[in-house]
Amino acid sequence: MIKIDAQNVDFYYGDFHALKNISMQIEANTSVAFIGPSGCGKSTFLRLFNRMNDLIPDTRLEGKIFIDGRDIYSKGEKVDTLRKNVGMVFQKPNPFPKTIFENVAYGLRVNGVKDNEYIEETVIKSLKQVVLWDEVKDKLKDSAFALSGGQQQRLCIARALAISPSILLMDEPTSALDPISTGKIEDLIHELKKEYTIVIVTHNMQQAARVSDKTGYFYLGELVEYGETRKIFTNPEKESTQNYITGRFG
Amino acid sequence: MAPVQKLENIDLKKRTSQKFAFGFFTLLSYLVVAILFVILGFIIIKGGSVISWDFLTKAPEEGMTEGGIFPAIVGTFYLIAGSSIISFPIGIMSGIYMNEYATNGKLVRFIRIMTNNLSGVPSVVFGLFGMSLFVNALGWGDSIIAGSFTLALMSLPLIIRTTEEALKSIDDSFRHGSLALGATKLQTIRRVVLPMAFPNIITGLILSVGRVSGETAPILFTVAAYFLPQLPGSIFDQCMALPYHLYVISTSGTDIEASRGMAYGTALVLIAIVLVVNLLANLLRNYFAKKVKMN
Amino acid sequence: MRKFFEKIVEGGLLISGSVSSLTILLIVFFLFKEAGGLFNTPATEEGYVLAVNKSNDVGKLSPEMIMDIFDGNITNWKDISGMDQDILIFRFSDLTNYYTEEELGDEFQYVPQKISELVAKEPGIIAFFPKQYLLENGFQGKVLPEEKITLGEFFGGTKWYPTSTPAPIFGLIPLLLGTLLVSIGAIVLSLPFGIAVAIYMAEIANKRTRGLLKPIIELLAGIPSVVYGFFGLAVIVPLIQKTFDLPVGETAFAGSVVLAIMALPTIITVAEDAMRTTPRAMKEASLALGATQWQTIYKVIIPYSISGITSAIVLGIGRAIGETMAVLMVTGNAAVIPTSFFEPVRTIPATIAAELGEAPAGGAHYEALFLLGAVLFLITLILSISVEYISSKRKI
Numbered sequence: 001m002i003k004i005d006a007q008n009v010d011f012y013y014g015d016f017h018a019l020k021n022i023s024m025q026i027e028a029n030t031s032v033a034f035i036g037p038s039g040c041g042k043s044t045f046l047r048l049f050n051r052m053n054d055l056i057p058d059t060r061l062e063g064k065i066f067i068d069g070r071d072i073y074s075k076g077e078k079v080d081t082l083r084k085n086v087g088m089v090f091q092k093p094n095p096f097p098k099t100i101f102e103n104v105a106y107g108l109r110v111n112g113v114k115d116n117e118y119i120e121e122t123v124i125k126s127l128k129q130v131v132l133w134d135e136v137k138d139k140l141k142d143s144a145f146a147l148s149g150g151q152q153q154r155l156c157i158a159r160a161l162a163i164s165p166s167i168l169l170m171d172e173p174t175s176a177l178d179p180i181s182t183g184k185i186e187d188l189i190h191e192l193k194k195e196y197t198i199v200i201v202t203h204n205m206q207q208a209a210r211v212s213d214k215t216g217y218f219y220l221g222e223l224v225e226y227g228e229t230r231k232i233f234t235n236p237e238k239e240s241t242q243n244y245i246t247g248r249f250g
Numbered sequence: 251m252a253p254v255q256k257l258e259n260i261d262l263k264k265r266t267s268q269k270f271a272f273g274f275f276t277l278l279s280y281l282v283v284a285i286l287f288v289i290l291g292f293i294i295i296k297g298g299s300v301i302s303w304d305f306l307t308k309a310p311e312e313g314m315t316e317g318g319i320f321p322a323i324v325g326t327f328y329l330i331a332g333s334s335i336i337s338f339p340i341g342i343m344s345g346i347y348m349n350e351y352a353t354n355g356k357l358v359r360f361i362r363i364m365t366n367n368l369s370g371v372p373s374v375v376f377g378l379f380g381m382s383l384f385v386n387a388l389g390w391g392d393s394i395i396a397g398s399f400t401l402a403l404m405s406l407p408l409i410i411r412t413t414e415e416a417l418k419s420i421d422d423s424f425r426h427g428s429l430a431l432g433a434t435k436l437q438t439i440r441r442v443v444l445p446m447a448f449p450n451i452i453t454g455l456i457l458s459v460g461r462v463s464g465e466t467a468p469i470l471f472t473v474a475a476y477f478l479p480q481l482p483g484s485i486f487d488q489c490m491a492l493p494y495h496l497y498v499i500s501t502s503g504t505d506i507e508a509s510r511g512m513a514y515g516t517a518l519v520l521i522a523i524v525l526v527v528n529l530l531a532n533l534l535r536n537y538f539a540k541k542v543k544m545n
Numbered sequence: 546m547r548k549f550f551e552k553i554v555e556g557g558l559l560i561s562g563s564v565s566s567l568t569i570l571l572i573v574f575f576l577f578k579e580a581g582g583l584f585n586t587p588a589t590e591e592g593y594v595l596a597v598n599k600s601n602d603v604g605k606l607s608p609e610m611i612m613d614i615f616d617g618n619i620t621n622w623k624d625i626s627g628m629d630q631d632i633l634i635f636r637f638s639d640l641t642n643y644y645t646e647e648e649l650g651d652e653f654q655y656v657p658q659k660i661s662e663l664v665a666k667e668p669g670i671i672a673f674f675p676k677q678y679l680l681e682n683g684f685q686g687k688v689l690p691e692e693k694i695t696l697g698e699f700f701g702g703t704k705w706y707p708t709s710t711p712a713p714i715f716g717l718i719p720l721l722l723g724t725l726l727v728s729i730g731a732i733v734l735s736l737p738f739g740i741a742v743a744i745y746m747a748e749i750a751n752k753r754t755r756g757l758l759k760p761i762i763e764l765l766a767g768i769p770s771v772v773y774g775f776f777g778l779a780v781i782v783p784l785i786q787k788t789f790d791l792p793v794g795e796t797a798f799a800g801s802v803v804l805a806i807m808a809l810p811t812i813i814t815v816a817e818d819a820m821r822t823t824p825r826a827m828k829e830a831s832l833a834l835g836a837t838q839w840q841t842i843y844k845v846i847i848p849y850s851i852s853g854i855t856s857a858i859v860l861g862i863g864r865a866i867g868e869t870m871a872v873l874m875v876t877g878n879a880a881v882i883p884t885s886f887f888e889p890v891r892t893i894p895a896t897i898a899a900e901l902g903e904a905p906a907g908g909a910h911y912e913a914l915f916l917l918g919a920v921l922f923l924i925t926l927i928l929s930i931s932v933e934y935i936s937s938k939r940k941i
Contacts (some may be wrong), residue, residue: 048602057752081261084835094826097849107834110844112260158831163834272749278741279750279758282813285806286765289776296779343561351558363933364566370860371922372867373570373770374894378759378901378918384576386906403568410565415697457767464769467869467894471901493771493870500775501874507658510779517775525769532760 002050003028003167003197008064011044018044020221023061026214028166031189031198033229035210036218038243042201046169049199050086051079060122067167072093084111087160088169092176093152095144097160100136103144107163111203126158128187150181157188168192186211195243204231205245209233216239290521297518300511309435309479314499315508319516324481325394325489326463330474332398332485333462337405338455344406345413345451350439369407373467376404381471395485397473403460404468412454416447449538453531460527464520466493492520562941580916583699587911588692589712590729596664596672596686602636603627605692608712614671615711622669630669637674653678661685673711687727694909699916705880705891707900707910715913717920723797723890726883727872728865731808735861738805738855746813747820748842760836766810774874777803782875789887795877797890803871810862815860819853820846847871858934863928867921869894893921 004026011019019041025033032048034042047053051072065072072082073117085105095103104123113119123140127133132154136147144155153173160168170189174182189198189211202208208215209229216226225232225241236242304318310315318416352358380400390396420443428438444451466474474494482489496516554897558872588593588608597603597609603622606614613619614632640649644659657680664686672686679688693717702716742762746755781802786794823846831841847854877889878899897914904910 052829052833055829055832078261078265080264080835083833088829088832088833090826090830092826093937094824094830096827096830096845106831106834106844110264110834110836110840112263159830159834233582264837264840269839271839275741275745278738279745280755282738282742282809283758283761286761289768289806291771292776292780293772315624323590340561340564343558347558347562351555352562361562364569366933367926367929368565368569370863370867370925371569372869372894372925374867374869374897375572375918375922375925376577378579378897378915379572379575381901382579382915383571387575400643403564405566406565434547434551435873436554460767464767464771466769467898468772470898493769496771496775497870497874500778513775513779517772520769524764524769528760528764528767532763 001028002026003067004199005066005168006045006048006067007064007066009045009048009061009065011041011053011062012060014058015165018221019048020237022223022227023063024216024223026142026197026199028197029193029195030201030213031211033215034199034201034218035205035208035215038161038203041221042216042218043171044201046171046201049087049167050083050233054079074241084163086167086169087163087165089153089157089171089173093156095152095155098144099141100147101140101142104159104162107159111163114136122162123158126162127155129161129192130154131184134175148181150177150184153177153181153185154188157185161192161220165196167197167199168175170198171202172201175203177206180194180244182207195202205233205236217244219244231233285310293514293521297514297516297521300515301510301518305515307460307520309511310477310495313505314477315505316512318497319492319512319519321481322490322492322495322516323519325474327491328394328482328489329401329469329480330459330462332394333405334455335436336399336402337409337458339374340402341406341409341458342413342451344410345417345443346409346439349417350435350443353400359397365407365478367409368403369411371404373404373465374470375466377471379403380468385472386514390486392471392473392475392488394473394489396456397489397491398485400468400472401462401465404465405462408458408461409454413447413451416450416454417443419450420446438534441542449534453535454526456531456534458530462522463523464493466491466497468471469494492516492523496520548642551669570645576915576919576922579912580919581912582907583694583715583909583912583916584696586694586912588694588698590710591908592676593673593711594676595689595711596660596674596679596684597689598664598668598670599685599687600668601627601630603689605690606712607692608694608698608714609702611712612704612706612709612714613708616671628681633667633670635663635667635672635674638677648696657681657684680719682907690920693840696902699913703882705896707913713909713913715909715916716918719880720891720893720896720917721920723880723883724778724866724892724894726886727800727804727876727889727892728862728885730797731804731865732858732862735805735812735853736807736858739809739857739861740816742813743816743820743854743857744842747817747845748838762810762813765806768815770807770868770870772808773803774871777871777875785887786851791887793877793889795875796887797876797883798886799873800876800892801886801888803875804865804868808865809872811864812857815857816850819850819857822853823849852935855935859928859932859935863925863932866928867894868927869898873898893917897921 004022004024006022007017008140009022020228022045034046036042044053053059061073067086070077072249096106101123104126105119108119108122124133132151135151146150147155174185186207198210214227215229215232217224217232219240225236225238232241233245236245268495286313295484306318306323307320309321310316348361377400380396384390384396384399385392410428424442424446425438469491474491476498478488478490496513499531500506500513601622603625605764610619610625615634619625619632621629621631643663649659651656656678660674660678661680661684664670692740699715700717702714703715703718704716706714706718744760750758777799782794782799785791785796785799827845827849828841831845836844872892873895876892876895878891878895879889880891883890901914904914
């Protein structure tokens with residue numbers, strides 16, 4: 001089943017042509033990694049899926065993006081409804097200045113859930129899903145800022161999961177973390193892809209190889225190559241991809 | 251999946267509440283703008299009919315119900331000049347010291363707290379202080395010099411802060427570049443840092459002139475004369491000043507009703523100074539901001 | 546040589562850097578030096594004495610009692626726990642009602658003698674006259690001991706009659722309450738506007754609108770307070786009088802309205818700067834969870850920048866409390882304990898500005914005004930320090 005379907009996408013920041021005619025299909029319950037050197041457009045492309053680029057003034061999109069068959073940029077589509085279905089985890093852990101509990105409950109509360117019992121259940125479930133529950137169960141009322149960077153990032157993932165999205169976007173989720181925390185999050189991605197469609201942007205090629213089913217290689221705003229991860233890393237079709245993954249540049 | 255279904259109608263509710271809230275904020279913002287335009291419009295329209303060449307160049311006559319405000323304009327000009335001579339160098343040098351020289355974090359923090367406190371001191375307290383120190387203790391009497399010193403001390407925090415911010419905005423790489431060529435610290439500041447920070451420093455100075463020109467409380471007991479048709483002869487003389495003159499003729503003149511016209515005119519002149527000062531500061535800021543961008 | 550020159554310049558910069566700190570110290574020194582004298586000043590006018598009949602058992606009189614006696618509010622000594630005897634007020638200028646010019650002598654040489662006689666003759670008398678006319682030997686009355694003004698009388702006093710004779714009364718309470726009433730009214734009025742504009746500028750307005758609003762707010766901050774006062778006097782005061790059908794429009798409310806406008810730029814600028822420091826990542830996280838922009842503002846941005854917003858409010862209060870000219874011009878300046886918003890009140894700064902010109906340097910009134918200045922200075926200092934404290938506090 002096709003979950004995300006991007007058709008001939010062009011994207012501009014002012015005059016800058018950031019994405020050039022990109023088409024890509026992502027299947028449900030798989031994980032896809034975007035790789036490529038800095039400034040290649042991989043993060044920009046990712047942020048189109050939950051319309052996060054709407055926040056940047058003076059940008060323009062051409063082409064179409066469908067999620068579950070619906071054109072997410074068509075007139076009637078509401079951005080908050082879309083974002084409930086498409087969760088996102090950011091490069092740096094960005095918990096709110098609230099307690100651990102309230103961080104996870106935030107998405108439920110802003111979406112109008114009043115049932116406290118349900119909120120508590122969901123918070124606990126989400127924290128267990130990211131394997132953070134045992135570490136924080138005694139300090140749910142503490143500030144989220146008291147957690148370590150790795151714990152904060154898992155908290156942010158739990159926060160995204162609490163509103164039951166079907167897609168999870170991850171924008172270099174481990175770039176600010178130590179190797180042990182990174183390993184935990186990679187394990188988590190393996191677990192999560194059973195239930196969610198995961199799109200992950202990463203600088204770390206081993207990471208892409210470890211966690212993804214398919215990989216897209218971006219260069220200068222173009223999708224150079226997209227295919228099975230194993231094939232991209234062992235036998236890429238384009239020379240540019242070969243050069244990048246063997247570390248000749250980037 | 252259940253919760254998402256459950257939330258479908260809340261989306262409409264939260265969008266409506268956003269529309270309502272944003273509409274409210276927008277409305278209040280335009281109301282604030284409207285307040286400004288009402289004040290400006292009122293004074294410009296009422297004062298406009300009073301302003302004439304005679305009004306600007308003649309002394310008050312007939313118990314300040316006729317004539318002009320020339321001595322008050324001149325007095326305010328003297329006070330601006332007097333206080334600027336004192337506050338500009340001290341303020342700029344102080345800002346340079348804080349940003350470029352002071353290495354002791356505690357000292358800088360102390361000076362910064364003191365400067366912040368100074369900027370919070372009410373203007374009437376400056377008036378009391380100026381009277382006690384300059385007028386009485388130093389024996390200068392009610393005089394331009396006493397008023398200038400009082401106003402200068404009052405405007406210091408603004409000048410120090412803008413200078414500091416102007417210097418802070420200059421990237422360290424410029425300083426390092428100069429120092430690496432063998433220039434001393436002072437040479438670096440004089441030839442590289444200051445010229446680059448100059449436009450922003452000037453903006454701060456202009457704004458401080460605007461503030462000085464409108465202050466009444468600090469000059470009330472240090473320099474301002476109720477009525478003094480002749481111009482001051484030395485810095486130890488009293489003088490009239492625009493803000494005090496406006497206060498006098500609108501509250502305690504010989505004939506408040508008959509002085510109303512004069513009061514509108516005086517208010518307009520004060521407003522005009524503020525408008526010019528702000529316009530100048532903004533033009534300068536935009537002009538140099540563009541120039542820096544082009545480089 | 547060049548090294549030496551650099552050292553000199555550096556010294557000059559250091560001296561300049563210390564000027565603002567030095568100024569604060571000097572302000573403290575001079576304010577308290579002048580103000581401290583108040584508690585060493587006799588409560589009655591200097592150079593004058595108060596005397597009563599020898600049979601009068603009254604010990605000491607507070608300034609307030611003296612004022613009530615001389616204003617005719619107390620007419621019998623028993624009202625102030627003395628004997629049952631009507632009070633006879635004698636001022637020096639009343640002398641000619643009792644004695645002819647011949648009796649007093651061509652050079653008033655018999656005046657001390659006559660005053661002494663009069664005080665001895667009238668059991669209910671209280672006499673107020675210059676010390677030089679006090680009979681040096683054998684004065685047949687009782688001179689009341691000179692009282693000093695006490696801290697309690699100043700800080701707890703509920704009346705402000707600085708020019709009352711023989712004993713002026715300096716009570717802080719009505720002025721302090723007037724100041725607080727006007728300032729709190731101003732903040733209550735300007736807070737919704739200030740925060741709304743700050744939110745609008747920081748989060749809602751596009752770049753162009755914000756670029757237009759910014760100079761307008763600066764302009765609002767640049768208008769001299771005396772012009773605000775004049776505008777208040779010419780427009781707001783009559784409007785208030787008409788709208789609420791009051792005997793006078795110069796009221797605490799008028800002061801609050803004018804101050805509210807004046808405090809706006811401070812509140813807007815500081816609160817907007819605070820909201821702008823919210824990391825973009827935090828806003829994006831909220832939006833990515835399906836929150837609307839408004840939900841993000843009140844659930845994330847405002848909690849995150851709450852210390853900055855609090856600073857904005859405190860700074861706004863500071864500006865309102867210290868504001869002098871505008872308040873002086875529109876509040877009517879009645880130094881009584883305010884009972885309603887729609888009465889004239891008098892604030893501390895307005896009192897200083899209005900009265901210092903008439904208070905002779907070094908006198909009790911002059912010193913009392915400096916003490917008011919010291920009180921004002923301390924209030925604003927406490928506000929400044931609390932801003933410092935609030936903004937240094939860690940965000941949760």
